[in-house]
Amino acid sequence: MKPYLMAEPALRRLELTITRRLDGLLQGEHLGLVPGPGSEPAESRPYRPGDDVRRMDWNVTARTNEPHVRDLVADRELEIWALLDATASMDFGTVAMEKRELALSALAAIGFLTQRTGNRIGVHLLHGGGVRTLPARTGRPHLMALLQAAFALPRTQPGVSEPLIGVAADQLGRTARRRGLVVVLSDFLDPPPTWEQPLRALAARHQLLAVEVVDPRELSLPDVGILTLIDPETGRRREVATGSARLRRRYAEAAAGQRDAVTQGLRRAGAAHLRLRTDRDWVRDLARHVMRQRRLAALATGPARQGRPPEGGGDAA
Template identity: 65%
Template structure:
């Protein structure tokens, strides 16, 4: 009558419909068993045919790849992009945190890559969030930064082979071709959520006269005359094209796309995304309507 909430009690759907995806115990073949479940290795050692039962995935393992490189140390809204990334990871962790579920993270920052092993429990979630808050800020133009593509490939190699949830939180300002294939491989194994963190000044320039800007990755400095309307228009068009390319690449990779802005209510945006995903899942699981009977006789 209702979905049970707890350890190994069907809190999550399996990857495939049917009895399950994980191998279980072998047993003798009985009339009516699916021949596709035949265990030929076990049958070869036994005098009678054997099949291998399967069990469904019941525990959820969530991994987050969090971009904490210098480009995230920027914000003109109520928070910086780095803070918004921590909020997003915290929201996903608390939404998925249940008995038996595990949460881990790979953090890309100026000093390299930090791994937080996947563990269960609310105290572990709080330790993970503190680790994100304590990541040191990188200096502009410092050492070579870790990249999103290799980070996604590392997460693919180190995560469990079982179907789980992978969350990538970044501004995705690196070239699309450097991370699209890696995210596509990640989406083949796990359900993938891409959280794009955006600041409004990355989309449009205000008219504030001469504006000194610094590239946080390279340290390059340049003075821009924002009083030029054609410059502001070209900037807005280039930014819109860049975001369009990012969105298209995430769709091709098979990721659910959530965009958070530093000048918006991030809680509202996450709630609306979760509700939309639930409606999509419910619509996909609903049975197809029966075809209407044909009327009229043969001509």
């Protein structure tokens, strides 16, 4: 069967699951995926303790001889770019789904929720054949076409040279010229020094969300006797005796160190970090992340609203 014929019913079921569940978990039309009230400059006002000094309006400060900051307002139309890692390491999963399926589901959730308000979404697909760019446009038909293109990507054959996630992020930075939201969905197994700087460059201009996808077998090794391991990117095989408690402990320690390096690298890059696992309820984890970022955004804008009358002139609810 042709890939797009298989994708259509699968994506419709995914859309139904996402919209039903997230509509029940989240309230409101705007999806606060990362902290911050917006990216478009608004009017200046006097500085108050707690304001972000990065929003200082130096021109007004120089004219009035009093510190001023410039508020930010949320964009009515947001441009969203996603970088979906579909390399060989993502074709792995031991529980409910593969990592690539989980990343695609997360991309679909972000797309279905943000396209309601007329936002544009585009995607870079990182695959064994290189990086494929699909331009940012509005509307559900466009979103479904993006997801179908991602769904139809074939598996990469072992030994095929693949671009690094950092190379794809650098290319995305040259494509996404308008300020907006950038979402990177990957297992981030490439060494952090190869992607940290490109992500930092994206975060300097855009709101950046890094969605890390993880399978539990990447974190701990079960005792299942002799296990044949295959590197999906090189095709190399190795037999491992999992009955060794020392081996399982060393594996868990190395895995924990790798995940910590990813966390620290994303923090240094300035990205909001969401970790999704193939053995967890990823929809609920996504909703919790959104609610947590909304609370952070509310705290960030709190000082700016102190001393202001409520909108509409009435009493605050």
